[in-house]
Amino acid sequence: MSTxxxxxxxxxxxxxxxxxxxxxxxxxxxxxxxxxxxxxxTPLFVVGSGLVVLSCFLSWSYDRSILGNVGIYGNPGxxxxxxxxxxxxxxxxxxxxxxxxxxxxxxxxxxAARALGVGSLVFAVVIILAITLESSGLINVDPGGWLLLVxxxxxxxxxxxxxxxxxxxxxxxxxxxxxxxxxxxxxxxVGLAVVAYALDVKDGGSFVAxxxxxxxxxxxxxxxxxxxxxxxxxxxxxTVLTLGAVAVAFLFPFTQGGSDANMSIATQVLIFATTAxxxxxxxGLAGLLDLGYIAFLGAGSYVGATMSYSAxxxxxxxxxxxxxxxxxxxxxxxxxxxxxxxxxxxxGDYLAIVTLAFGEIFRLAMNNLDGENGPDLTxxxxxxxAIPELEFGSFNFGDSHExxxxxxxxxxxxxxxxxxxxxxxxxIFIRLNNSRIGRGWVAIREDERAAEAMGVNVFGLKLFxxxxxxxxxGLVGTIKAHHDVSVSPDQFVFLxxxxxxxxxxxxxxxxxxxxxxxxxxxxxxxxxxxFLSDYRLLMFGALLVLMMRLRPEGIVPSRRRQLEFHADDxxxxxxxxxxxIEQEEARA
Amino acid sequence: xxxxxxQLVNGLTLGSLYALIAVGYTVVYGIVQLxxxxxxxxxxxxxxGALATWTVLFNGTTSLWVLPFMILGAxxxxxxxxxxxxxxxxxxxxxxxxxxxxxxxxxxSVFLQEAVxxxxxxxxxxxxxxxxxxxxxPAVHIGDITVxxxxxFTVVSLxxxxxxxxxxxxxxxxxxxxxxxxxDPDTARLMxxxxxxxxxxxxxxxxxxxxxxxxxQGLQNSNIDFRIGFLAGLxxxxxxxxxxxxxxxxxxxxxLVLGVVEALATQFIPGQFGGxxxxxxxxxxxxxxxxxxxxxxxxxxxxxxxA
Numbered sequence: 001m002s003t004x005x006x007x008x009x010x011x012x013x014x015x016x017x018x019x020x021x022x023x024x025x026x027x028x029x030x031x032x033x034x035x036x037x038x039x040x041x042t043p044l045f046v047v048g049s050g051l052v053v054l055s056c057f058l059s060w061s062y063d064r065s066i067l068g069n070v071g072i073y074g075n076p077g078x079x080x081x082x083x084x085x086x087x088x089x090x091x092x093x094x095x096x097x098x099x100x101x102x103x104x105x106x107x108x109x110x111x112a113a114r115a116l117g118v119g120s121l122v123f124a125v126v127i128i129l130a131i132t133l134e135s136s137g138l139i140n141v142d143p144g145g146w147l148l149l150v151x152x153x154x155x156x157x158x159x160x161x162x163x164x165x166x167x168x169x170x171x172x173x174x175x176x177x178x179x180x181x182x183x184x185x186x187x188x189x190v191g192l193a194v195v196a197y198a199l200d201v202k203d204g205g206s207f208v209a210x211x212x213x214x215x216x217x218x219x220x221x222x223x224x225x226x227x228x229x230x231x232x233x234x235x236x237x238x239t240v241l242t243l244g245a246v247a248v249a250f251l252f253p254f255t256q257g258g259s260d261a262n263m264s265i266a267t268q269v270l271i272f273a274t275t276a277x278x279x280x281x282x283x284g285l286a287g288l289l290d291l292g293y294i295a296f297l298g299a300g301s302y303v304g305a306t307m308s309y310s311a312x313x314x315x316x317x318x319x320x321x322x323x324x325x326x327x328x329x330x331x332x333x334x335x336x337x338x339x340x341x342x343x344x345x346x347x348g349d350y351l352a353i354v355t356l357a358f359g360e361i362f363r364l365a366m367n368n369l370d371g372e373n374g375p376d377l378t379x380x381x382x383x384x385x386a387i388p389e390l391e392f393g394s395f396n397f398g399d400s401h402e403x404x405x406x407x408x409x410x411x412x413x414x415x416x417x418x419x420x421x422x423x424x425x426x427x428i429f430i431r432l433n434n435s436r437i438g439r440g441w442v443a444i445r446e447d448e449r450a451a452e453a454m455g456v457n458v459f460g461l462k463l464f465x466x467x468x469x470x471x472x473x474g475l476v477g478t479i480k481a482h483h484d485v486s487v488s489p490d491q492f493v494f495l496x497x498x499x500x501x502x503x504x505x506x507x508x509x510x511x512x513x514x515x516x517x518x519x520x521x522x523x524x525x526x527x528x529x530x531f532l533s534d535y536r537l538l539m540f541g542a543l544l545v546l547m548m549r550l551r552p553e554g555i556v557p558s559r560r561r562q563l564e565f566h567a568d569d570x571x572x573x574x575x576x577x578x579x580x581i582e583q584e585e586a587r588a
Numbered sequence: 589x590x591x592x593x594x595q596l597v598n599g600l601t602l603g604s605l606y607a608l609i610a611v612g613y614t615v616v617y618g619i620v621q622l623x624x625x626x627x628x629x630x631x632x633x634x635x636x637g638a639l640a641t642w643t644v645l646f647n648g649t650t651s652l653w654v655l656p657f658m659i660l661g662a663x664x665x666x667x668x669x670x671x672x673x674x675x676x677x678x679x680x681x682x683x684x685x686x687x688x689x690x691x692x693x694x695x696x697s698v699f700l701q702e703a704v705x706x707x708x709x710x711x712x713x714x715x716x717x718x719x720x721x722x723x724x725x726p727a728v729h730i731g732d733i734t735v736x737x738x739x740x741f742t743v744v745s746l747x748x749x750x751x752x753x754x755x756x757x758x759x760x761x762x763x764x765x766x767x768x769x770x771x772d773p774d775t776a777r778l779m780x781x782x783x784x785x786x787x788x789x790x791x792x793x794x795x796x797x798x799x800x801x802x803x804x805q806g807l808q809n810s811n812i813d814f815r816i817g818f819l820a821g822l823x824x825x826x827x828x829x830x831x832x833x834x835x836x837x838x839x840x841x842x843x844l845v846l847g848v849v850e851a852l853a854t855q856f857i858p859g860q861f862g863g864x865x866x867x868x869x870x871x872x873x874x875x876x877x878x879x880x881x882x883x884x885x886x887x888x889x890x891x892x893x894x895a
Contacts, residue, residue: 283687287687289686289687289690291694339876342876342879342880343876343879345883346879346883348686349617349621349623349686349690350829350879350883352623352690353623353822353825353826353829353875354875354876354879356822357822357826357872357875357876358872358876360819360822360868360872361868361869361872361873364865364866364868364869365869367865368865368866368869494818495698498694498698501691501694502691505687505691534706535702535706537698537701537702538698538699538702538703538706540695540698541694541695541696541697541698541699541700541701541702542695542699543695544691544692544694544695544698545677545692545695545696545699547691548681548684548688548689548691548692548695549677549680549681549692552684552685552687552688552691564685565684565685565688
């Protein structure tokens with residue numbers, strides 16, 4: 001800090017302000033008091049983590065019937081295992097300074113510690129709240145629970161005051177291939193275990209606590225730079241990762257032991273996600289605001305229903321299912337062309353309203369074509385119930401069968417079919433994204449007039465996006481008709497379109513993983529948080545508003561979209577640029 | 589002939605309701621290029637505001653002098669919601685890509701619907717709306733044509749509101765500011781106009797008219813429900829586009845035209861495709877036709893040129 005007096009009014013006056021840092025010379029104030037604690041940050045953090053681990057072996061709650069039994073001394077219950085992970089992770093982070101530093105020089109210890117500490121504190125508060133609400137009050141919290149609270153508070157304090165240290169760039173971290181593949185395998189296995197566990201959680205309080213714990217771990221990993229490392233590493237081992245993800249998805253039904261409860265959720269998630277992926281082509285890639293997408297799904301469903309062997313089907317021609325699928329897709333695509341042609345010429349906002357109007361037209365038309373108000377094509381408000389199961393040759397999808405000693409029920413059959421179909425849609429999505437068409441869409445999204453001037457066929461590409469999105473929705477719809485057994489106009493209200501859009505927006509536009517994340521969240525949470533079911537839509541609306549305010553690009557966005565939403569953020573542009581270079585080099 | 593005149597009258601009634609709500613859409617879109625999806629909910633909340641005022645203050649009375657207070661209650665509720673919406677949901681996103689405010693608007697719309705359904709006592713089913721004397725009751729007969737009293741109220745309130753709006757926009761300073769901002773916000777800012785305040789006023793004006801429409805809806809249908817906002821909002825936006833988005837007179841004209849088309853289609857389209865179950869479809873079909881052949885609407889659009 002400069003102490004020589006500078007002549008008043010000279011350009012050197014600013015020196016005094018610039019050279020001052022709070023770390024070297026803390027001034028008065030709360031931040032300075034915290035900074036004085038800095039040397040004791042790591043001990044605080046370690047003690048906190050250790051105590052968290054200890055608390056897992058104590059009883060948290062006097063009432064043993066709640067939260068999956070966290071009331072036994074010496075035997076950690078389900079949620080206590082999560083706290084165990086948090087505590088062990090904390091100890092691991094503290095050790096980063098010493099022996100582990102050589103292997104992991106790129107981990108931002110202080111930021112990760114801060115995230116982990118705060119996350120653990122939130123977790124402890126949630127646990128205490130859950131115990132209080134689910135049993136008869138605060139009195140039910142045993143000493144173990146209070147220890148958890150205090151310990152996580154220590155972790156939070158230690159993490160907040162920890163001094164940041166020099167770290168290397170996580171984007172440039174590079175280990176041997178075997179090590180990295182091992183890391184991925186472990187990650188996928190852990191992911192599968194967590195998902196299986198999450199699906200089995202019975203009560204709402206446990207589920208919220210589980211989510212909080214996972215969020216704490218995720219935040220700590222993210223702040224530590226782990227996800228940045230993953231982004232580059234996954235570009236190096238793209239094939240392995242894809243195969244691994246496919247294997248995990250394929251193995252999922254075998255972990256269910258024949259129970260239908262989770263499989264029905266899983267099939268619904270898959271249908272929803274595949275439809276959302278089709279919408280992602282329209283909204284995420286081409287940037288067209290489609291609010292009536294559910295109509296295309298509905299068109300496919302009705303085609304599948306009316307051409308099935310249901311007693312209420314209104315069309316006498318019964319072709320094999322693959323033909324029905326294609327017809328369903330073509331009908332939807334034709335509808336897409338009819339709607340798209342007039343409206344894609346005008347501005348994007350009008351498109352939103354027109355597609356919304358068209359969605360309503362579709363629903364009302366399906367409602368009215370019951371013989372009285374129009375030709376009897378769709379059986380009116382009652383829809384087409386009692387649709388029989390799919391049959392491919394001699395394989396009836398309704399039959400259960402045994403594979404390797406594990407029963408696979410009807411839902412598991414549909415799950416595999418939908419998985420195959422989802423793989424097909426993902427393939428189309430990726431190929432479109434990385435093609436000339438995809439680049440044309442990016443150009444249209446960013447500046448339509450410039451794209452037109454550069455020779456991009458704006459109208460043609462928009463129409464293609466619209467029609468192909470509609471085609472995919474039609475295909476899914478035909479399967480959906482058989483899965484849901486009945487089809488009625490009420491299944492295709494505007495709110496469903498809003499949910500589809502929300503899945504893409506929440507999960508992340510322009511990426512495959514993002515859509516699946518969003519679809520899982522939107523379909524799984526209402527199932528697991530049944531105690532909030534009355535407030536479901538209220539929270540959905542609030543969630544949309546908050547997401548747009550805080551993270552409009554979604555949870556797993558494509559980097560390009562992230563840049564589009566944060567056009568003024570230079571630091572982000574730098575990070576993304578570097579990551580892109582690293583990924584390209586890794587791929588080569 | 590009387591059939592035609594009767595349907596014209598019905599159409600004008602329906603259309604006045606659409607016109608009142610359409611003004612809110614058009615004025616907001618003209619200035620900030622935002623389709624305020626939640627404007628239909630503002631209309632619904634106006635109706636509930638009137639009902640709440642009556643339930644709390646005047647329960648049991650159906651005399652005419654209660655009506656102005658109900659309208660005030662409706663306006664208070666609508667304007668509050670609209671201003672809060674603008675301040676907390678839309679203003680932070682003013683420079684974001686188009687998708688963000690649209691999604692926010694959908695979120696706000698769902699949130700408001702559910703909030704009313706959950707927190708207004710009894711809102712989970714239809715709630716009866718007080719039938720104020722003079723503006724409801726036995727229908728008026730003019731020759732062979734039957735006119736509902738509430739319909740008269742709707743048309744008269746459109747006329748009054750329209751006149752007040754015209755006076756505000758063309759003869760007051762704030763109105764001049766609004767016209768300036770809708771032509772070029774940046775230059776308006778340079779001229780010393782507080783653009784943020786003008787935008788808030790735009791939202792508020794839309795809310796006032798929507799509130800009056802809410803009261804009219806309640807009087808016409810004798811009950812209200814948390815779902816009335818959705819379809820009415822959609823039709824009103826159709827009306828705004830029909831007349832020319834951003835154009836205040838266009839919103840009124842568009843609303844009336846839409847109402848008349850719906851009424852005539854209901855009555856005069858023969859065979860299975862006539863009747864009330866198809867009228868919404870004709871309305872939306874009209875929107876698509878307008879966008880194909882005359883996207884700037886009947887009276888010409890007036891949107892800020894952001895080039």
